[in-house]
Amino acid sequence: MPRQNRVQPTGEILAHPARGLLMGNRGILHDDSGQLGHARWRHKAWVCCVTDFKNRKRPLMTPGAYTELFFHDEAVALAAGHRPCAECRRPDFRDYLQAVGHVGKVTEFDKALHAARAVPRVFGQRRHQADMSDLPEGTFFLTGAGVPNLIWQQAAHPFLPQGYQPATALPVGEVTVLTPTPSLNALRNGFQPQVRLRHA
Structure with a gap:
């Protein structure tokens, strides 16, 4: 039976058998029996790591x-509010912070990213509205x-827990954005996320 550790772009954490390309950490979210409680984070340094280091x-x-969390790919991890790990993904971590334009302690950036991605107390995902024409690839x-x-690649790729579905045309006008603003800025400034487009 799959464990509840597969993170979706919407911030949900599901029990699903599909394997993830990357792993993440938000602190201890499970009990001694391996079950998740209500909390969806225990600290603000949400990282995205390789699975072999x-x-x-x-x-x-x-x-x-x-609690080991898993993501289909890095675009999903960014949408869920994570950033590259400074230890196992040092070059990506540096590229990401440079693209964001952050200088100084990463703890200060993590506070800003947390404010942009999370709704306190209800452990929800913060979302915002934007015009499709203003959104970069990887959003x-x-x-x-x-x-x-x-x-991605000038198309919309619907995502289900098992992976991406065949591409469709991008909509026009205002949409609800899942990827938090700091990561949107990184994407606009050239950060290239790892995207695994294999269709289900």
């Missing part, structure tokens, strides 16, 4: 250890039917 191995959802938005879509 220095041959480190650890059992998933070990009691008292951080996630919601359709009227509530389906998250990735803007």
Whole structure:
């Protein structure tokens, strides 16, 4: 039975068997039986990591250890509010912060990113409205039917838990944006996320 550790662009954390390209960390979200509680974060340094680093191995959802979260790809991780890890993805971390335009301690940036992505107390995802013409490639938005879509290669790619569906035409006008503003700025300024377009 799959564990509840697969993060969606909408911020939901699902139990789904599909494997993720990248892993993330928001602190300890599970109990000793491996079940998630109500909380969706325990700190503000939400990172996005590779799944294989220095041959480190650890059992998933070990009691008292951080909850391993997984993402289909980096565009999903950015939409969910994560940034590249400074340890296992150092070059990407530097490129991301440079594209964002942040200088100084990363803890200050994490505070700003947290304010842009999260609704406190209800553990919800903060979203905003924008015109489609103002959004860079790598952004996630919601359709009227509530389906998250990735803007990539001048098309919209609907996303389901198992991966991307065949591309459709981009809509025109205002849409609900999932990717938080700091990451939108990184995308506008040339940060290239890892995108795994294999269709389900």
